[in-house]
Amino acid sequence: MDKLVFISILGMGGIGLFFACVLAAANSRLAVKENPKIEEIENALPKVNCGSCGFLNCHEYAVALAEGGQPINACKPGGEDVEKRLADILGVEAEAMVKKIAVVHCAANGTVRKKKAEYRGIKTCAAKNMLKGGDVLCDYGCLGSGDCALACPFDAVKMEDGLPLVDPVKCVACGKCISACPRGIISLEEIENCEIIYVACSSRDKGPATRKICPVGCIACGICQKVSSGAFEVNNNLAVPTYEKLKIVEKKRRDYVKMPN
Amino acid sequence: MFELRLLTIFIAACITHNFVLTYFLGICPFIGVSKKTDAAIGMGLAVTFVMTLSASVTWCIYYFLLNRFGLPFLQYAAFIIVIASLVQIVEMFIKKTSPPLYRALGIYLPLITTNCAILGLTLFMVLREYSFLEAVVYGIGAGLGFTLALVIMAGIREELEFADIPESLKGASITLIIAGMLALAFMGFGGIISS
Numbered sequence: 001m002d003k004l005v006f007i008s009i010l011g012m013g014g015i016g017l018f019f020a021c022v023l024a025a026a027n028s029r030l031a032v033k034e035n036p037k038i039e040e041i042e043n044a045l046p047k048v049n050c051g052s053c054g055f056l057n058c059h060e061y062a063v064a065l066a067e068g069g070q071p072i073n074a075c076k077p078g079g080e081d082v083e084k085r086l087a088d089i090l091g092v093e094a095e096a097m098v099k100k101i102a103v104v105h106c107a108a109n110g111t112v113r114k115k116k117a118e119y120r121g122i123k124t125c126a127a128k129n130m131l132k133g134g135d136v137l138c139d140y141g142c143l144g145s146g147d148c149a150l151a152c153p154f155d156a157v158k159m160e161d162g163l164p165l166v167d168p169v170k171c172v173a174c175g176k177c178i179s180a181c182p183r184g185i186i187s188l189e190e191i192e193n194c195e196i197i198y199v200a201c202s203s204r205d206k207g208p209a210t211r212k213i214c215p216v217g218c219i220a221c222g223i224c225q226k227v228s229s230g231a232f233e234v235n236n237n238l239a240v241p242t243y244e245k246l247k248i249v250e251k252k253r254r255d256y257v258k259m260p261n
Numbered sequence: 262m263f264e265l266r267l268l269t270i271f272i273a274a275c276i277t278h279n280f281v282l283t284y285f286l287g288i289c290p291f292i293g294v295s296k297k298t299d300a301a302i303g304m305g306l307a308v309t310f311v312m313t314l315s316a317s318v319t320w321c322i323y324y325f326l327l328n329r330f331g332l333p334f335l336q337y338a339a340f341i342i343v344i345a346s347l348v349q350i351v352e353m354f355i356k357k358t359s360p361p362l363y364r365a366l367g368i369y370l371p372l373i374t375t376n377c378a379i380l381g382l383t384l385f386m387v388l389r390e391y392s393f394l395e396a397v398v399y400g401i402g403a404g405l406g407f408t409l410a411l412v413i414m415a416g417i418r419e420e421l422e423f424a425d426i427p428e429s430l431k432g433a434s435i436t437l438i439i440a441g442m443l444a445l446a447f448m449g450f451g452g453i454i455s456s
Contacts (some may be wrong), residue, residue: 011327011339015339015343028352
């Protein structure tokens with residue numbers, strides 16, 4: 001019995017050693033020289049692999065940067081700090097960065113959101129969306145199961161009363177929530193001083209139809225268009241702001257278009 | 262007669278007892294790397310290479326080492342070591358020779374290590390008591406069968422990009438349904454060779 005154990009250890013050890021030698025030889029023979037800058041750049045990046053730069057992970061972005069021709073301000077979680085360090089490493093000028101955050105274009109929280117049926121099934125927005133929106137009556141609005149909050153790698157999206165609330169400080173605009181939302185009601189918008197004006201509705205239904213379904217939906221009355229002298233534009237039954245024209249900053253964060261009621 | 266037996270083993274491993282579509286081994290890369298034909302061919306050839314080499318190396322290890330010293334119970338561990346090392350070498354080789362293919366295969370390349378089709382191949386080979394030449398032919402056949410399944414799947418999925426698929430079947434569901442249909446088609450050959 002002892003002999004068997006001894007032979008086993010010797011045999012496996014021998015096989016392991018043999019292949020280790022083969023691998024070591026292959027490694028030195030087939031080694032690929034990597035640009036030393038890649039490692040330096042990768043160390044400067046935040047390594048959260050969020051993909052907001054458009055590359056698969058931080059390493060891919062570092063490789064692309066080392067090759068040149070890529071904008072150095074694509075890393076959103078890193079912000080200006082990382083941009084400055086990248087500028088040092090690559091010897092290029094840092095450009096000013098615009099802070100963007102994710103905004104949810106729906107304001108119908110759990111209390112005002114109308115239901116059309118009882119939903120018993122997988123509790124994700126994606127599953128609900130496949131089943132004609134699950135229990136949510138509105139064909140455009142938030143489904144309230146928090147796929148966006150789950151997708152957020154920075155813990156910036158929280159579900160409050162069935163509606164996602166984005167923390168403007170924590171949000172780095174990586175866009176994970178945008179791809180997680182099956183209804184596509186989240187978008188990235190530029191903000192200044194954590195304040196933003198946006199239309200908290202995505203409904204393309206006509207006014208009366210929207211009003212029937214939702215008390216806070218945009219009914220495309222066009223008043224915003226008149227009072228803001230063209231900063232808002234009603235297009236396809238939905239008001240859309242043009243941010244260049246919109247210079248007025250209101251103090252309320254969760255403010256939507258003025259409506260006659 | 263010997264050549265006929267080799268041919269039978271080859272055809273059986275490649276088509277009638279296809280690893281992916283009749284044994285359902287190696288489903289992970291079958292679903293994962295079958296989006297583009299180029300990547301599918303690359304993956305198939307990498308797996309074929311690993312399968313052929315691991316079939317011959319594990320045959321030697323099993324009969325010259327494990328069997329001789331009464332250690333056949335170590336076959337699982339020994340085979341995994343062989344496969345893992347071979348995959349490492351293949352990975353280095355592809356990284357050196359073809360960076361685009363390396364990027365296209367991505368995570369699925371190191372995952373060949375845990376591809377059950379390869380471990381399955383080595384274990385079947387021992388179970389059926391193949392001779393060395395038969396084992397090598399079996400490895401090549403199984404690898405080419407894997408490539409065949411992958412390329413057919415990739416071809417269908419490329420066409421599928423333009424097809425009008427019902428909303429609820431998009432993505433993984435339609436892929437699995439197609440995999441099932443392909444398996445049915447391959448099982449149609451089942452009676453030709455009994456192996």
